[in-house]
Amino acid sequence: MVELLKINPAESSGTELPRNVEAEAALLGAIMIDNRIAEDVQLRLKAEHFFEPLHGRIYDAIMRLLDRDMVANPVTLKPMLEQDPALRELGGAAYLAQLTGSGAALIGARDFATQIYDLALLRQLVSVGRELVENALDTSEDVNPREQIEAAEVALYKVSEGEGESGSVKSFLSASTAAVQIAERALNSGGHVSGITTGINSLNAKIGGLHNSDLMILAGRPGMGKTSLATNIAYNAASRWLRDNADGIAPDKNMGAKTAFFSLEMSADQLATRVLAEQSGISGEALRMGKISRADFQNLSRAARDLQELPLFIDDTPGLTIAALRTRARRLKRRHDIGFIVVDYLQLLQGTGRGNENRVNEISEISRGLKTLAKELHVPVLALSQLSRAVEQREDKRPQLSDLRESGSIEQDADMVWFVFREDYYEAAKEPKVEDEAAYATWRENMDRIYGKAEVIVAKQRHGSTGRIRLKFDAKITRFSDLADDGYEDLSYE
Numbered sequence: 001m002v003e004l005l006k007i008n009p010a011e012s013s014g015t016e017l018p019r020n021v022e023a024e025a026a027l028l029g030a031i032m033i034d035n036r037i038a039e040d041v042q043l044r045l046k047a048e049h050f051f052e053p054l055h056g057r058i059y060d061a062i063m064r065l066l067d068r069d070m071v072a073n074p075v076t077l078k079p080m081l082e083q084d085p086a087l088r089e090l091g092g093a094a095y096l097a098q099l100t101g102s103g104a105a106l107i108g109a110r111d112f113a114t115q116i117y118d119l120a121l122l123r124q125l126v127s128v129g130r131e132l133v134e135n136a137l138d139t140s141e142d143v144n145p146r147e148q149i150e151a152a153e154v155a156l157y158k159v160s161e162g163e164g165e166s167g168s169v170k171s172f173l174s175a176s177t178a179a180v181q182i183a184e185r186a187l188n189s190g191g192h193v194s195g196i197t198t199g200i201n202s203l204n205a206k207i208g209g210l211h212n213s214d215l216m217i218l219a220g221r222p223g224m225g226k227t228s229l230a231t232n233i234a235y236n237a238a239s240r241w242l243r244d245n246a247d248g249i250a251p252d253k254n255m256g257a258k259t260a261f262f263s264l265e266m267s268a269d270q271l272a273t274r275v276l277a278e279q280s281g282i283s284g285e286a287l288r289m290g291k292i293s294r295a296d297f298q299n300l301s302r303a304a305r306d307l308q309e310l311p312l313f314i315d316d317t318p319g320l321t322i323a324a325l326r327t328r329a330r331r332l333k334r335r336h337d338i339g340f341i342v343v344d345y346l347q348l349l350q351g352t353g354r355g356n357e358n359r360v361n362e363i364s365e366i367s368r369g370l371k372t373l374a375k376e377l378h379v380p381v382l383a384l385s386q387l388s389r390a391v392e393q394r395e396d397k398r399p400q401l402s403d404l405r406e407s408g409s410i411e412q413d414a415d416m417v418w419f420v421f422r423e424d425y426y427e428a429a430k431e432p433k434v435e436d437e438a439a440y441a442t443w444r445e446n447m448d449r450i451y452g453k454a455e456v457i458v459a460k461q462r463h464g465s466t467g468r469i470r471l472k473f474d475a476k477i478t479r480f481s482d483l484a485d486d487g488y489e490d491l492s493y494e
Contacts (some may be wrong), residue, residue, distance in 0.1 A: 044117055051120075061081055135151075136148065194327050200233070210382070215381065215415055264348035284478065318348075325343070329341055343381070368409065419457040
């Protein structure tokens with residue numbers, strides 16, 4: 001909820017700040033006449049929303065009485081406020097009785113509360129605007145305009161979300177209630193998913209879905225399919241939201257999410273081609289080269305039609321800074337209520353430094369910025385990352401946490417770290433000559449065993465255990481899916 005800065009009316013440069021003191025008085029009188037009105041307004045309206053400080057103190061005293069299951073009226077409020085200097089100037093307890101003088105206020109009490117809240121937001125907007133102008137007029141050398149733009153965007157976003165300058169302090173009651181609701185969601189889903197679905201059952205079973213405020217890192221060497229897996233998950237989350245929404249499922253029980261995909265490597269049409277290839281069953285290569293039949297084209301058209309309403313928003317702006325990405329994400333949250341963010345990939349983002357920053361420090365700033373974004377918007381963020389070449393020097397090519405490229409802060413900031421690994425990619429490079437029949441037969445047998453299979457290695461997970469999940473990978477249409485043989489899904493991660 002918004003917690004307003006204390007603004008002195010004298011500082012408003014001769015312009016009166018938005019307020020309606022009469023509505024404040026009428027609302028307080030209505031609550032004292034009928035305490036049940038407080039049940040409708042207290043979740044949104046706080047003492048800080050009142051322009052007149054005395055009215056805010058009276059409202060706070062009323063709420064404290066109601067929290068103790070006591071009746072709040074002029075008589076019970078008198079001991080709590082009789083020493084208040086502002087109240088004594090207005091006649092003390094007589095002013096409290098005066099507030100209850102008009103029963104007509106009972107009819108419009110909820111409208112008064114809405115107006116008081118809206119005017120409080122407008123005063124906060126005035127404060128943000130004044131601060132923005134004052135900062136912009138500061139032309140000293142150490143001023144960074146980009147940082148000012150970022151700070152202004154943050155302040156405006158908080159006002160638009162009704163948060164103002166308030167922190168996120170929660171009582172254990174509210175925190176534990178949220179935890180129970182998450183557990184209930186997992187129970188209702190069949191015992192696996194408490195967050196947003198990945199669309200891959202074995203992965204959901206291991207991680208419990210994608211959790212709000214979590215930063216997940218998906219890493220792999222080139223050619224492993226990390227972008228394909230991220231695209232699959234983004235599509236699955238968006239399509240599940242569409243399906244659940246069409247079925248009339250309540251938003252808090254919807255297992256999908258509107259998804260924002262920040263693609264710094266591939267263009268929007270390339271990503272769309274991948275999704276269309278997956279849904280139509282036609283290879284991306286055939287689509288790009290036009291090697292499709294009339295029937296294939298009909299399948300493609302059908303898939304494109306089905307995906308018209310898909311809530312998947314692609315931003316392919318190259319060279320984004322972490323500040324610019326956060327700004328764009330906030331806008332998408334405000335305009336489209338996105339619930340999941342994918343960033344492909346982390347190393348292509350830029351920090352806010354001016355060119356003299358150490359790259360390790362820059363990556364640290366980026367990973368911290370992504371984690372902050374996840375918490376600020378209360379959505380899961382999946383960021384792809386490159387791995388160092390150290391993987392290629394080992395006999396066992398399975399990645400390790402130490403392979404995360406350029407900064408240990410990626411591992412530190414992440415709530416989960418996944419590695420995608422395809423053994424057939426490396427085995428294909430070892431193909432012997434056909435003339436060496438024994439070696440070729442052995443290689444062929446090994447390739448038949450591992451071809452089209454992939455692993456997602458959960459190397460770090462704050463919410464549960466680590467381990468490996470075995471998946472099927474169809475390279476033709478770049479789709480990851482569950483493997484019927486999930487025998488080593490629960491293998492521990494070394």
